[in-house]
Structures are given as C-alpha cells and as structure tokens.
Amino acid sequence: xxxxxxxxxxxxxxxxxxxxxxxxxxxxxxxxxxxxxxxxxxxxxxxxxxxxxxxxxxxxxxxxxxxxxxxxxxxxxxxxxxxxxxxxxxxxxxxxxxxxxxxxxxxxxxxxxxxxxxxxxxxxxxxxxxxxxxxxxxxxxxxxxxxxxxxxxxxxxxxxxxxxxxxxxxxxxxxxxxxxxxxxxxxxxxxxxxxxxxxxxxxxxxxxxxxxxxxxxxxxxxxxxxxxxxxxxxxxxxxxxxxxxxxxxxxxxxxxxxxxxxxxxxxxxxxxxxxxxxxxxxxxxxxxxxxxxxxxxxxxxxxxxxxxxxxxxxxxxxxxxxxxxxxxxxxxxx
Ligand code: TRP
Numbered sequence: 524x525x526x527x528x529x530x531x532x533x534x535x536x537x538x539x540x541x542x543x544x545x546x547x548x549x550x551x552x553x554x555x556x557x558x559x560x561x562x563x564x565x566x567x568x569x570x571x572x573x574x575x576x577x578x579x580x581x582x583x584x585x586x587x588x589x590x591x592x593x594x595x596x597x598x599x600x601x602x603x604x605x606x607x608x609x610x611x612x613x614x615x616x617x618x619x620x621x622x623x624x625x626x627x628x629x630x631x632x633x634x635x636x637x638x639x640x641x642x643x644x645x646x647x648x649x650x651x652x653x654x655x656x657x658x659x660x661x662x663x664x665x666x667x668x669x670x671x672x673x674x675x676x677x678x679x680x681x682x683x684x685x686x687x688x689x690x691x692x693x694x695x696x697x698x699x700x701x702x703x704x705x706x707x708x709x710x711x712x713x714x715x716x717x718x719x720x721x722x723x724x725x726x727x728x729x730x731x732x733x734x735x736x737x738x739x740x741x742x743x744x745x746x747x748x749x750x751x752x753x754x755x756x757x758x759x760x761x762x763x764x765x766x767x768x769x770x771x772x773x774x775x776x777x778x779x780x781x782x783x784x785x786x787x788x789x790x791x792x793x794x795x796x797x798x799x800x801x802x803x804x805x806x807x808x809x810x811x812x813x814x815x816x817x818x819x820x821x822x823x824x825x826x827x828x829x830x831x832x833x834x835x836x837x838x839x840x841x842x843x844x845x846x847x848x849x850x851x852x853x854x855x856x857x
Contacts (some may be wrong), residue, residue, distance in 0.1 A: 529666035531562030534582035541720035545672035592814035603835035
C-alpha cells in the first residue's frame with residue numbers, strides 16, 4: 524500500500540511563488556509515489572472570512588486552476604473540498620475535548636495571525652480552534668506526510684499531540700502520527716524584501732500573473748536601497764531579485780558570478796532584473812498556458828472537484844467508523 528500525503532490551502536486568493544516552492548513543487552513530485560489528497564480548506568478559510576463567503580466560493584475554482592496549472596494530475600491526486608466531507612467537522616468536535624484552551628493560545632502561527640489581523644476582542648472561537656480542524660483534516664486520511672511551509676509546523680505538532688492523547692484514552696492505534704515535509708525553500712521573501720511572500724501583503728508574484736504584471740512587479744521590486752549607482756557595491760542576501768534567481772535560475776554558476784560582481788560594484792539593478800524577468804517568464808509561461816486551458820471549461824474543473832470530494836469522503840468515513848468504535852459511539856453496529 525502506498526503511503527499517504529495530505530496537504531492543502533485556504534481558498535482565499537490565488538497561489539503564488541511562495542506556495543510553489545514551499546509545497547506545490549513537492550506535491551507534484553510526489554504525486555505518483557504517494558496516495559495524495561489535497562484539501563481546499565473552505566471551512567478554515569471561513570474562520571477569518573465568515574463575513575465574505577463569496578470570496579471563499581470564488582477562490583475554490585481559482586485555487587483548483589492553480590493546482591492543475593502546476594501539474595497536479597487529478598487522475599492520481601485527489602483534490603477535494605473540506606466542507607463537503609462532513610466527517611471532518613465531526614472529528615473536530617471529538618478532538619475539541621482533547622485540547623486545552625491554553626494549548627491553543629500558545630500556537631505561534633495562530634498567535635501571529637491574531638496579532639497581524641488585529642483581532643483583539645473580536646477573536647472568535649472558530650478562528651482559535653482552526654488548528655483542531657486541521658488535525659481532523661490530517662488524521663482522517665491517516666496521512667504519513669504533510670508537505671507544508673514552515674509556518675505550519677505548529678499544526679503538525681498539535682496533530683501528533685492529539686493522536687497520542689486519542690490513542691491513549693480510547694485505546695489502540697486508530698490514529699496515526701504524521702510528519703511535516705518541509706521543502707528546501709521553506710519560505711520565499713516578498714517582492715518588497717519583507718520576510719514572507721503573502722497573498723494579502725501586496726508583495727506576491729502569483730502563478731496566474733500575466734507577462735505584463737510580472738514585468739511591472741519586477742520593475743518596482745525592492746533591491747538593496749544603498750545600491751544607487753551601478754558602481755556601488757550591493758547586497759545580494761535578502762535582496763529579492765537575487766533570492767528569486769537563487770531559487771529559479773538554472774544557471775547557478777553564472778548567477779554566482781553575477782552575485783560577486785553585484786557585491787563588488789559594477790552591476791546595475793536593471794540588468795539583474797532583466798535576467799530575473801527571463802527566468803520567471805520561462806517558469807511561469809507554461810503554467811499560465813495550462814491554467815488558461817483549464818479555465819475555458821470551469822464546469823469540467825468542478826467535475827474534477829466533485830469526483831475528488833466523493834473519493835475523499837469515502838476515505839474519511841472509513842476512519843470515522845474506527846474512531847466511533849474506539850470512542851464507544853458505534854451504538855447500532857453489529
Ligand atoms: N493551514 C493551511 C494554510 O493556511 C491550510 C490547511 C488546511 C492545511 N488543512 C490542512 C494544510 C491540512 C495542511 C494539512 O494554508
């Protein structure tokens with residue numbers, strides 16, 4: 524039997540280069556080797572977008588198009604919608620008893636989000652508890668591996684805690700511990716030089732960006748603010764132009780030489796940016812093309828999701844039968 528991968532995204536916006544290097548690339552590479560499930564986490568998206576359901580709905584299609592565009596193959600990978608697998612909500616409810624409020628409040632990723640989004644007294648029960656629902660997502664499929672960016676590590680830790688508690692209290696080995704798969708580039712900096720590319724931070728290059736938008740974003744991209752004239756020595760570290768080239772440029776030897784030249788002085792931003800535009804255009808053009816092809820037939824894309832969701836529910840319902848039996852909730856079972 525193949526090992527299982529489960530991972531996914533909140534449908535709150537199009538996916539960007541950070542998603543690609545952090546997780547999508549691994550998903551595509553591993554999809555034939557593993558039994559792979561990709562969750563479009565609409566319920567989790569609603570935890571901080573409950574007042575904007577249209578946004579979540581619209582992005583289900585957008586995110587799926589991004590998946591198909593980068594090469595996730597629906598014939599081998601199961602792409603599904605979280606809210607249409609009710610077993611996940613049920614499992615969340617059972618797990619809520621196994622986690623203290625204090626534990627949830629310590630989750631560093633959630634803490635950062637609460638602060639960044641200035642939730643304050645508006646923090647909802649739904650948002651604070653989304654890590655529990657994420658544990659349900661992972662454990663319902665008995666995932667061996669979860670390819671994610673490093674911001675998701677606290678969720679994996681929470682998963683294994685709940686698995687241990689569940690197995691200890693309800694017996695046996697119904698649930699399975701999991702492992703994060705962190706990519707070699709776990710985090711990509713933003714076009715503004717900020718530490719993280721984020722869809723709501725205005726510093727992302729999206730997989731769906733047109734050539735024109737890409738060129739514009741590169742043109743206005745942050746570099747070394749002290750590198751004013753071509754002759755000035757410049758910093759390549761933390762400079763998004765060089766950081767992106769390091770990840771996407773196939774000629775790393777040539778890039779090394781450019782970096783040296785930039786550090787010593789004598790290499791202008793315009794010239795490196797031109798190289799980056801070529802490199803990224805070459806990477807994004809085929810993705811863009813596939814995306815456009817799938818986008819001509821949204822009904823077909825929804826069909827893919829419907830079939831994937833049915834497969835996912837089938838898998839999750841098997842786990843729930845075991846969970847209910849372990850919890851002595853299988854009242855009518857023979
Ligand atoms: N929290 C993830 C994100 O913000 C999305 C997600 C939901 C997820 N359920 C998951 C990721 C299960 C991995 C596994 O992008």
